[in-house]
Amino acid sequence: MRQLLITSIILAMTTINSLTAQAQNLDFLKVKAFEDQLDDVMEVIDTTQLKTILKEVEENYHQNPNEINKARLGIIYHETALNLSFLSKTEFKGYAKKSFDTLSELFNLPNTSKELLPFVASYRASALSLVGAETNKLKLLGEAFALFNDAVKNYASVSYLPEFLRGSVAENLPWFFFSKRKFAQHDFQSIIIKQDKNIDYAxxxxxxxxxxxxxxxxxxxxxxxxxxxxxxxxxxxxxxxxxxxxxxxxxxxxxxx
Incomplete structure (x- = not known):
């Protein structure tokens, strides 16, 4: 039993180290190239524009369901949930789960481009936090932060997105989530530090x-x-x-x- 436990720990550590090494080998320029292709569906605050983009992205995905269009679809579903679902009782409900499911499919595919994963992993975690908010299931919030933590560990060196989205969720939590709210101060500070070192970071x-x-x-x-x-x-x-x-x-x- 003791030997089995030790073996399991070693295997787990090997997997973690492998994932971290993979993240460290991401090509920064390729990550930025994906960012350029996703920029118009991220952080959309104009709700009229958001509705227009949503229709366009859905049409493009149905015509050409490749990985970048799938990522765009999952992200625009996230933006729809964030900006529209809490203002409507019917029309846009369920978009958070649609985002999480879409991005989870892409995240779990073995052939998804590794430089696309910082975006997929980060928005996937944020989408799950929105599902938790929409359904009032606090357990999902904890699961979302576990996904955030993995994304930060694996991708924050080459992408602002894991810390940016984790910090954005953390800053809007009620005061009694103090253990998670602390990420808001940490994450935005961390992004600024990285930006000061590399002007192209964000x-x-x-x-x-x-x-x-x-x-x-x-x-x-x-x-x-x-x-x-x-x-x-x-x-x-x-x-x-x-x-x-x-x-x-x-x-x-x-x-x-």
Whole structure:
């Protein structure tokens, strides 16, 4: 029995080490190439535009169900659930599960491009958290954070998305989820550090949201100067109000009263 347990532990550690090594071998330029193909379906805050994109992505997938179109489908389902399902009692219910199921299928396929996995794994975890919110099943939230943690461990070195989505979910949790809410401060700080080291790490849209989220988490006097500086960056990066500018401007007014 003892030998069996040791063998099981060794096998588990070998699998984990193999996955981590695979993540470390991801080609950053290929990850960014996938990001370019997915950018228009990520962080869509205009609900009218979102509905239009949803129809287009569904049509494209039915015409050509390849891996990138499947990823786009799963992600736009996520954005639909996030921005529309909680505003409607019927029409958009169930989109969180559609997102999770679609992305899970892609994640579990043995031939999915490894540079696509940071996006699939991250949105898959976020989709599961939305399923938990929609169904009031707290167990799913715990499972979602386990998926987030795996995504961060495996892909955060080459993609902002695991920490960005984990932090975004964490910052919106009620106060009594303090063990998970702590990720909000950590994750946005981590993204900023990586961005400072590599300007190509995250795009303008993500950084606009990130600088605002960092300041939102640190509104006390101790961080006031840095928060205001980051809010100015969030605003400057988003001249057309496509990302964090509106919220950054509102928070800046609050902090300067």
């Amino acid at each position: 795009n303008w849209k993500v950084m606009s949201f990130t600088y605002w989220a960092w300041a939102k988490q640190r509104q006390g006097k101790k961080y006031r100067a840095q928060s205001l500086a980051y809010l100015d960056k969030a605003i400057a990066l988003d001249p057309n109000y496509k990302a964090g500018r509106k919220k950054a401007e509102e928070l800046k007014i609050t902090l300067t009263k």
